[in-house]
Amino acid sequence: MSASGETTGAQKIHLTVNGEVVSVRAYPMERLLDVLRHELGLNGVKEGCGEGECGSCAVLMNGELVNSCLVPIAQASGVQVTTIEGLAKDGRLHPLQESFLACGGAQCGICTPGMILAAVHLLDRCPRPTLEQIKEGLSGNLCRCTGYMQILEAVSRVARENLPR
Amino acid sequence: MTLALTENHIIGASVPRKEGRDKVTGRARYVDDMSLPEMIYGATVRSNIPRGTIRKISFGSGIAWGEFVIVSAKDIPGRNCIALILDDQPCLADGVVNHPEEPILLLAHPDQHLLRKAVDAVSIEYDEMPALLTMEESERQTEIIWGTDNVFKSYLVEKGEADSIWEGATHIIEGEYFTGAQEQLYIENNGVIASFNSEAGVTVWGSLQCPYYVNKAMMVLFGLPEEQIRVVQMETGGAFGGKEEYPSMIAGHAALLAMKSGRPVKIIYDRAEDMVATTKRHPSRTRHRTAVDANGKILGGEIEFVLDGGAYATLSSVVLSRGTIHAGGPYYWPSVRIRAKAVATNAPPHGAFRGFGAPQSLFAMERHMDRIAQVVGVTPVEIRKRNFLKPGMTTTTEQAVREQIDLCHLLDRALELSRYQEKRERFEISNKNEKLRKGMGIAAFLHGAGFTGSGERYLSSVVGVEGLADGSVRVLVSSTEFGQGTNTVLCQVAAEELGIPYENISIAQPDTTTVPNSGPTVASRTAMIVGKLVQSAARGVKQTLVASGLLSATYTPEQFSAACQNCVSARGPLRSYSRYDAPPGVFWDDAKYRGEAYAAFAWAVYIAEVTVDPATYSVTVDDFVALQEIGKVLHPLLAEGQITGGVAQAIGFALYEKVVWRDGRMSNNQMTNYIMPTSVDLPPIRVFFEEMGNVHGAYGAKGIGELPMDGPAPAIINAVEDATGMRFVSIPLLPEDIYRAAVARQT
Numbered sequence: 001m002s003a004s005g006e007t008t009g010a011q012k013i014h015l016t017v018n019g020e021v022v023s024v025r026a027y028p029m030e031r032l033l034d035v036l037r038h039e040l041g042l043n044g045v046k047e048g049c050g051e052g053e054c055g056s057c058a059v060l061m062n063g064e065l066v067n068s069c070l071v072p073i074a075q076a077s078g079v080q081v082t083t084i085e086g087l088a089k090d091g092r093l094h095p096l097q098e099s100f101l102a103c104g105g106a107q108c109g110i111c112t113p114g115m116i117l118a119a120v121h122l123l124d125r126c127p128r129p130t131l132e133q134i135k136e137g138l139s140g141n142l143c144r145c146t147g148y149m150q151i152l153e154a155v156s157r158v159a160r161e162n163l164p165r
Numbered sequence: 166m167t168l169a170l171t172e173n174h175i176i177g178a179s180v181p182r183k184e185g186r187d188k189v190t191g192r193a194r195y196v197d198d199m200s201l202p203e204m205i206y207g208a209t210v211r212s213n214i215p216r217g218t219i220r221k222i223s224f225g226s227g228i229a230w231g232e233f234v235i236v237s238a239k240d241i242p243g244r245n246c247i248a249l250i251l252d253d254q255p256c257l258a259d260g261v262v263n264h265p266e267e268p269i270l271l272l273a274h275p276d277q278h279l280l281r282k283a284v285d286a287v288s289i290e291y292d293e294m295p296a297l298l299t300m301e302e303s304e305r306q307t308e309i310i311w312g313t314d315n316v317f318k319s320y321l322v323e324k325g326e327a328d329s330i331w332e333g334a335t336h337i338i339e340g341e342y343f344t345g346a347q348e349q350l351y352i353e354n355n356g357v358i359a360s361f362n363s364e365a366g367v368t369v370w371g372s373l374q375c376p377y378y379v380n381k382a383m384m385v386l387f388g389l390p391e392e393q394i395r396v397v398q399m400e401t402g403g404a405f406g407g408k409e410e411y412p413s414m415i416a417g418h419a420a421l422l423a424m425k426s427g428r429p430v431k432i433i434y435d436r437a438e439d440m441v442a443t444t445k446r447h448p449s450r451t452r453h454r455t456a457v458d459a460n461g462k463i464l465g466g467e468i469e470f471v472l473d474g475g476a477y478a479t480l481s482s483v484v485l486s487r488g489t490i491h492a493g494g495p496y497y498w499p500s501v502r503i504r505a506k507a508v509a510t511n512a513p514p515h516g517a518f519r520g521f522g523a524p525q526s527l528f529a530m531e532r533h534m535d536r537i538a539q540v541v542g543v544t545p546v547e548i549r550k551r552n553f554l555k556p557g558m559t560t561t562t563e564q565a566v567r568e569q570i571d572l573c574h575l576l577d578r579a580l581e582l583s584r585y586q587e588k589r590e591r592f593e594i595s596n597k598n599e600k601l602r603k604g605m606g607i608a609a610f611l612h613g614a615g616f617t618g619s620g621e622r623y624l625s626s627v628v629g630v631e632g633l634a635d636g637s638v639r640v641l642v643s644s645t646e647f648g649q650g651t652n653t654v655l656c657q658v659a660a661e662e663l664g665i666p667y668e669n670i671s672i673a674q675p676d677t678t679t680v681p682n683s684g685p686t687v688a689s690r691t692a693m694i695v696g697k698l699v700q701s702a703a704r705g706v707k708q709t710l711v712a713s714g715l716l717s718a719t720y721t722p723e724q725f726s727a728a729c730q731n732c733v734s735a736r737g738p739l740r741s742y743s744r745y746d747a748p749p750g751v752f753w754d755d756a757k758y759r760g761e762a763y764a765a766f767a768w769a770v771y772i773a774e775v776t777v778d779p780a781t782y783s784v785t786v787d788d789f790v791a792l793q794e795i796g797k798v799l800h801p802l803l804a805e806g807q808i809t810g811g812v813a814q815a816i817g818f819a820l821y822e823k824v825v826w827r828d829g830r831m832s833n834n835q836m837t838n839y840i841m842p843t844s845v846d847l848p849p850i851r852v853f854f855e856e857m858g859n860v861h862g863a864y865g866a867k868g869i870g871e872l873p874m875d876g877p878a879p880a881i882i883n884a885v886e887d888a889t890g891m892r893f894v895s896i897p898l899l900p901e902d903i904y905r906a907a908v909a910r911q912t
């Protein structure tokens with residue numbers, strides 16, 4: 001990466017977001033969270049704490065679950081990012097999105113995008129998780145509304161019914 | 166027992182959450198997702214001392230101050246207060262500060278990074294004054310910081326002959342109990358956008374519970390009539406009471422900056438600011454002195470209930486009221502005297518939080534019941550059964566129990582569901598032989614739904630239902646959705662009443678220019694009170710169509726839709742409004758605090774199973790049974806979600822969530838050091854309902870939202886005592902507290 005003579009320090013950075021190659025101008029230490037929200041209009045990425053505790057800004061980066069508030073954009077050059085906006089295909093919800101709806105996994109909705117991405121990440125690694133593994137897999141995502149029970153059920157249901165993910 | 170509403174009924178069915186699809190796809194629009202042309206950002210300069218007078222404000226070097234919009238108290242066009250009950254809280258401190266983090270100056274700028282630097286560059290010099298940091302200091306009145314005696318409000322409830330009971334008592338049992346502050350910790354921080362122009366006046370879009378509270382506060386702050394204030398609720402990412410009164414403050418700040426700058430202003434708190442500056446649950450102290458007979462029957466008693474209100478009155482009087490009325494629990498007191506007061510300290514004002522005073526006084530009552538059982542020598546089960554309220558008896562405010570409740574049955578069922586007896590016997594043996602100590606704890610409790618006493622009559626809420634040109638129907642309420650299911654349940658009620666599909670009903674975004682004032686979304690009142698009004702307004706739409714000859718008395722959904730279209734195209738808007746009417750025979754005496762405190766109570770028995778590890782002193786909740794009677798369950802999935810969420814929040818209240826105070830200021834204002842439960846910290850929360858009809862609510866519904874906050878803490882601490890034999894009277898109970906008690910016991 002080079003600043004290519006820019007006096008502002010902002011750089012041009014390329015990355016793939018939800019399957020599309022995009023280029024953004026950003027300061028290297030700008031948070032991936034802010035770039036996704038402000039530059040790319042992906043408002044499904046939520047800020048809850050800004051210090052990597054709550055997981056509401058979680059996205060998938062090269063298949064890994066990351067808190068986008070802790071990722072400087074400079075580190076995201078060339079990566080593949082998936083946000084909640086990238087899950088539904090052709091207007092059809094992802095099975096986890098369907099399951100969250102059916103099981104009551106979304107109440108206020110603010111933790112939901114990050115929570116669903118954490119569940120996607122978990123089921124990618126571990127298609128048949130035990131309840132303990134689901135709890136562990138979602139433990140980086142805080143929810144204040146549900147007490148988690150209906151979220152755990154939503155994830156179990158997708159795993160149990162072996163729905164295509 | 167299930168109330169008979171069979172197939173084809175929308176009530177009682179778990180229909181899809183109205184805004185659910187937007188929430189799982191990330192399309193739901195919260196205030197921070199919104200932007201307006203020319204919008205700039207606002208920030209708040211706050212006090213860093215608990216009490217004093219402002220001597221000097223300096224603007225440091227290195228900042229282009231000319232680019233900033235700066236607002237102080239002098240810029241307020243109306244009255245410098247956040248209008249609520251007593252209007253004693255300033256919007257911006259004017260010369261005097263009464264708590265840490267009190268707003269003093271407002272700054273706005275297009276660049277958020279520069280804004281943050283500018284806030285840090287403002288320095289304020291004070292002449293400090295002695296601060297009162299605890300309830301006890303406030304009660305000693307070494308300084309008077311509010312009114313003439315530091316007391317925001319006091320209540321006296323008297324029933325029977327409270328002075329003559331002591332002579333006949335076999336036992337007189339005393340106890341003192343404490344609960345700490347608790348942060349609501351909604352995952353979406355507080356935030357608003359405001360705009361101003363001289364014709365339209367003030368417009369606010371925000372994350373909030375009560376649009377009309379903000380409306381009223383803006384009228385007073387700007388000296389503008391109602392027509393020049395518009396408040397719109399955006400999707401709200403959790404609230405729990407934390408967005409009941411505080412949004413008026415942020416809205417005022419953003420609107421003042423908008424007025425001065427001529428541009429829309431967005432203020433979004435970050436987590437640290439939200440935690441340190443906004444309201445929390447009132448810390449409490451409750452003293453019980455109870456006279457019981459040889460069989461453990463309560464003869465009477467004295468209860469003293471004290472809340473720490475923080476620096477301004479805000480909602481403390483109302484929180485105190487609910488705590489006072491719930492202080493006697495679900496038990497029959499032939500005589501009782503309850504003295505309650507909310508006192509001032511130099512901390513940020515404490516405010517609304519799910520349960521609203523009841524979790525505090527019920528923690529004390531349910532811990533005290535176990536204490537009484539020990540002294541009398543009966544089990545925690547037996548002591549409760551001997552004292553439960555029964556139909557026909559009266560509560561501490563002399564409200565007759567008219568519902569056919571059977572609390573003994575409720576308790577028996579909870580014992581069965583938790584396998585209480587079997588486990589207790591097993592634990593009694595295993596605790597002697599094994600390292601890990603296990604125990605079971607019970608809490609029985611009640612929660613009143615709706616505003617207290619004459620509150621609903623004063624509110625006089627109005628609800629509208631509107632037939633639209635496309636033949637569908639829209640609900641018009643200021644009641645807000647913040648996760649609990651308002652949108653869904655109110656649409657269900659309208660669909661059921663009109664006999665048309667749930668999909669044909671929508672609900673308007675709360676906007677004070679388009680929806681009537683259906684009251685605040687608080688006090689577990691929405692399903693019961695507002696739901697009933699929606700039902701009656703929907704009936705009005707139907708009656709209008711029938712009376713006009715466009716619809717016959719029996720109809721299909723298609724015929725309804727056609728009639729609606731015809732009516733709107735021929736005559737214009739088709740709206741029906743309904744206003745709250747107090748049920749007949751309801752009597753409440755505000756002066757004596759006597760009478761029908763609530764239109765209905767929900768009843769519950771919760772049972773906790775815990776493990777205490779004597780090596781780490783940590784407490785784990787292994788199983789949790791939550792059994793409640795809430796009238797008709799309108800939406801089983803949402804109802805269950807309310808209970809599991811409330812229980813989880815209350816487990817945090819009992820075991821994890823400690824606000825650390827330093828000079829009146831929260832010092833652990835981060836999610837890294839204020840710990841709420843994660844998915845691995847919680848037991849299976851098993852939820853069960855009993856259904857009993859309630860004549861007051863929509864289709865027999867009672868309030869539900871706050872109930873689950875009341876019982877878990879005492880059930881858990883009772884279980885800890887059962888496991889360890891150690892008597893804890895204060896929450897949150899952290900491992901270090903157990904460690905200290907264990908050390909003290911050994912020495």
